Amino acid sequence: MRKKIFKIVFASLILFVFAFSPLTPILAQDSSDDLSPVLTAQAGEDKNVVVGRQVVFSALGTKAVNVIGLEYIWDFGDGTIKKGEEVSHTYRKAGIYRVKLSVLGQNSFGSQVNDQDDIIVRVDKDVIVLISDGNVDAERLAVLNTYASPQGILLVNIQETEKAADYVVEGELAQKIIKNKDDLFQASSIVIWTEKNIGINAFLLAAQTFAKTNVDDKGEMTNLGFNNKYFTVITDQNFTAVSRVAQSLYDILEPQSIVVTRDVANPYVFSESNVNQLLDSLRTEDIDHKLLGLHSKREFKGFKVWNFLSYFLSYMVNKGVPLNTVYLILILPVIATVIAFFRQIVGVKALGIYAPSIIAISFLATGLKYGILIFIATLFFGTAARLIARKARLLYLPRMANVLTIVSLVIFTMFLLGAFFDKRGLMEISIFPILIMVLLTENFVSVQIERGHKTAVLLTLETLVLSVICFWLANWEVLRTFILAFPEFILLTLLINYLMGKWTGVRLTELYRFRNVIKNVELDEKK
Numbered sequence: 001m002r003k004k005i006f007k008i009v010f011a012s013l014i015l016f017v018f019a020f021s022p023l024t025p026i027l028a029q030d031s032s033d034d035l036s037p038v039l040t041a042q043a044g045e046d047k048n049v050v051v052g053r054q055v056v057f058s059a060l061g062t063k064a065v066n067v068i069g070l071e072y073i074w075d076f077g078d079g080t081i082k083k084g085e086e087v088s089h090t091y092r093k094a095g096i097y098r099v100k101l102s103v104l105g106q107n108s109f110g111s112q113v114n115d116q117d118d119i120i121v122r123v124d125k126d127v128i129v130l131i132s133d134g135n136v137d138a139e140r141l142a143v144l145n146t147y148a149s150p151q152g153i154l155l156v157n158i159q160e161t162e163k164a165a166d167y168v169v170e171g172e173l174a175q176k177i178i179k180n181k182d183d184l185f186q187a188s189s190i191v192i193w194t195e196k197n198i199g200i201n202a203f204l205l206a207a208q209t210f211a212k213t214n215v216d217d218k219g220e221m222t223n224l225g226f227n228n229k230y231f232t233v234i235t236d237q238n239f240t241a242v243s244r245v246a247q248s249l250y251d252i253l254e255p256q257s258i259v260v261t262r263d264v265a266n267p268y269v270f271s272e273s274n275v276n277q278l279l280d281s282l283r284t285e286d287i288d289h290k291l292l293g294l295h296s297k298r299e300f301k302g303f304k305v306w307n308f309l310s311y312f313l314s315y316m317v318n319k320g321v322p323l324n325t326v327y328l329i330l331i332l333p334v335i336a337t338v339i340a341f342f343r344q345i346v347g348v349k350a351l352g353i354y355a356p357s358i359i360a361i362s363f364l365a366t367g368l369k370y371g372i373l374i375f376i377a378t379l380f381f382g383t384a385a386r387l388i389a390r391k392a393r394l395l396y397l398p399r400m401a402n403v404l405t406i407v408s409l410v411i412f413t414m415f416l417l418g419a420f421f422d423k424r425g426l427m428e429i430s431i432f433p434i435l436i437m438v439l440l441t442e443n444f445v446s447v448q449i450e451r452g453h454k455t456a457v458l459l460t461l462e463t464l465v466l467s468v469i470c471f472w473l474a475n476w477e478v479l480r481t482f483i484l485a486f487p488e489f490i491l492l493t494l495l496i497n498y499l500m501g502k503w504t505g506v507r508l509t510e511l512y513r514f515r516n517v518i519k520n521v522e523l524d525e526k527k
């Protein structure tokens with residue numbers, strides 16, 4: 001009986017709630033809203049166009065809900081009107097044009113619905129695309145425009161000004177290059193002017209993406225549209241090393257040529273849209289430059305000890321292996337050799353060879369500022385978590401699992417703060433370097449248990465100093481360019497490590513430690 005009463009009351013309650021709830025009017029409103037027409041015209045983004053070159057306009061982004069019989073009308077601003085969802089047009093005169101898109105349609109009741117959108121199209125005789133970083137500020141860009149504008153050349157600047165780890169800047173710049181591919185294909189010249197080789201590396205990443213998306217049915221790469229344009233690389237570094245890296249860019253895109261020169265050539269670089277005219281100007285003014293093309297491409301003549309790694313590197317980069325990945329692999333033997341030198345010759349102990357090596361590599365990915373911050377945070381909170389967990393008298397592995405859990409929550413909080421304060425450099429850090437530093441907490445805790453806090457802190461400081469030194473060395477652009485240009489150099493580390501392995505002399509720290517003993521021995525010998 002009670003169950004029946006309960007069921008009746010429960011059913012009545014449900015009916016009451018449903019009858020007097022706002023669900024019914026909402027559903028009615030939704031049903032009426034479903035019939036409401038929505039029409040939003042989308043003409044695309046602003047365009048940069050070359051005189052006499054066909055350009056496609058698309059209204060595919062137009063949103064139409066409950067609207068039928070759509071009609072697209074384009075007014076190109078030069079007196080030409082065309083109809084269609086996708087149309088092409090060729091401008092015959094230079095200037096700035098406002099292109100208007102009008103979209104007409106009918107709703108379900110037969111009433112007319114319309115919407116408009118417009119974009120700006122700048123038409124010039126030619127286009128030069130500049131790939132730059134924070135090195136090119138507004139004042140310098142204005143000067144470059146004074147070279148280009150009188151010649152009827154539009155200068156399009158694809159720039160990444162963020163200050164972060166090189167690989168982060170390169171990735172962001174590569175995405176912007178890919179996004180602006182229409183400007184690249186319109187241009188007759190592409191100029192790369194960045195600090196270090198960031199611009200070349202970023203364009204290599206973008207070029208690999210272009211290559212992957214331009215493959216025919218047979219799996220062969222189709223024409224990317226770069227064979228009718230040339231590149232100019234402005235650098236203050238050694239031409240030979242930079243040219244070896246830039247040659248990989250030529251091998252993938254196969255442009256007319258690549259010119260490597262100095263910034264003193266800017267008046268000619270940004271006022272010429274023909275590579276032969278540019279080369280004539282550089283020769284006339286006796287400006288240092290180097291020309292890359294088919295003539296500079298290395299032909300395979302058999303594997304030798306002094307060239308096989310270069311061929312392998314070029315092959316991997318051409319097939320899409322990121323240049324940064326290759327560099328991290330090649331720099332690891334150099335870092336390990338430097339750490340071995342400090343251990344065997346100088347006498348710095350640190351936490352072995354693995355920890356400082358992997359931390360230095362992590363710093364390359366995170367940047368030194370955030371890398372040191374994360375490193376110190378993991379060790380500090382790892383130690384605090386260990387002291388807290390020790391009171392619970394847990395076994396070693398469960399205790400370490402709790403320590404890593406707390407450290408992970410600390411890193412999570414750091415990312416949360418980075419998101420709150422909009423710290424892009426922190427938010428865009430790859431997770432794997434952070435995980436590596438978190439897992440190294442176990443090494444630090446083990447040293448604390450075995451040797452005590454004082455020794456653990458001293459070894460950790462030595463490890464941090466070694467990691468920073470190796471980071472500076474690996475981040476040195478001269479060394480980076482040299483290793484990528486001549487990867488066979490890393491084979492010398494085998495010989496260097498062999499010679500250090502035979503070292504039986506006194507370490508430098510031992511000379512300082514036993515300086516008084518050495519002085520007494522020298523005095524005794526004089527007597």
